[in-house]
Amino acid sequence: KAGVTQTPRYLIKTRGQQVTLSCSPISGHRSVSWYQQTPGQGLQFLFEYFSETQRNKGNFPGRFSGRQFSNSRSEMNVSTLELGDSALYLCASSMSTDEAFFGQGTRLTVV
Amino acid sequence: GQQLNQSPQSMFIQEGEDVSMNCTSSSIFNTWLWYKQEPGEGPVLLIALYKAGELTSNGRLTAQFGITRKDSFLNISASIPSDVGIYFCAGVMTGGFKTIFGAGTRLFVKA
Numbered sequence: 001k002a003g004v005t006q007t008p009r010y011l012i013k014t015r016g017q018q019v020t021l022s023c024s025p026i027s028g029h030r031s032v033s034w035y036q037q038t039p040g041q042g043l044q045f046l047f048e049y050f051s052e053t054q055r056n057k058g059n060f061p062g063r064f065s066g067r068q069f070s071n072s073r074s075e076m077n078v079s080t081l082e083l084g085d086s087a088l089y090l091c092a093s094s095m096s097t098d099e100a101f102f103g104q105g106t107r108l109t110v111v
Numbered sequence: 112g113q114q115l116n117q118s119p120q121s122m123f124i125q126e127g128e129d130v131s132m133n134c135t136s137s138s139i140f141n142t143w144l145w146y147k148q149e150p151g152e153g154p155v156l157l158i159a160l161y162k163a164g165e166l167t168s169n170g171r172l173t174a175q176f177g178i179t180r181k182d183s184f185l186n187i188s189a190s191i192p193s194d195v196g197i198y199f200c201a202g203v204m205t206g207g208f209k210t211i212f213g214a215g216t217r218l219f220v221k222a
Contacts, residue, residue, distance in 0.1 A: 004153075006153075033210070042199075042212060042213075042215055045210070045211075048209075056209050090153050090154070092153075098141075098142045098159065098161075098203055099144065099156060100144070100201075100210060102146075102154045103153050104152055104153045105152070105153045107151075
């Protein structure tokens with residue numbers, strides 16, 4: 001069974017640009033959550049989607065958005081990038097709400 | 112907001128030693144999860160706990176779901192160099208769709 005796949009693995013963007021990250025969950029998983037991980041802040045919850053609906057949202061500015069497609073694949077978008085957005089972005093999928101399985105993450109560097 | 116207090120923040124131990132780490136909260140959780148993250152990778156699920164008082168093992172790892180449902184601990188016996196990494200606890204909220212992560216315990220093992 002394939003795991004959670006995140007693309008791209010690495011990304012370098014310039015301040016002010018926007019970026020879209022992609023996550024393909026484990027087959028059969030309908031819940032996809034996104035997290036931002038920075039050295040000083042640990043894992044910060046961004047949002048969670050279930051059956052194409054945002055079910056939960058963390059405390060991030062509106063520049064961070066996401067969506068989920070009918071095949072459960074999810075994307076997150078960050079507009080007007082800031083230097084502080086540099087982080088490892090992790091996607092996790094689960095059947096419902098409990099055991100979440102993570103992808104390898106996308107390392108975003110904003111210069 | 113809800114948060115998990117994970118301790119210790121870091122541990123420096125000798126190969127062969129046993130390790131213990133824990134997570135506490137003022138909130139009640141339905142499920143406790145323990146993950147391990149190695150550099151450049153996403154967290155990998157080690158153990159999932161579903162019932163208060165439950166004690167579960169996975170090889171040299173043992174975790175328990177606290178009887179009050181507000182805490183959990185993870186023990187690693189006879190540590191080896193490949194145990195190095197960051198260990199995260201996570202609590203899944205009762206009746207909700209939110210997973211809260213601890214800040215992580217960074218484990219260093221000296222051969």
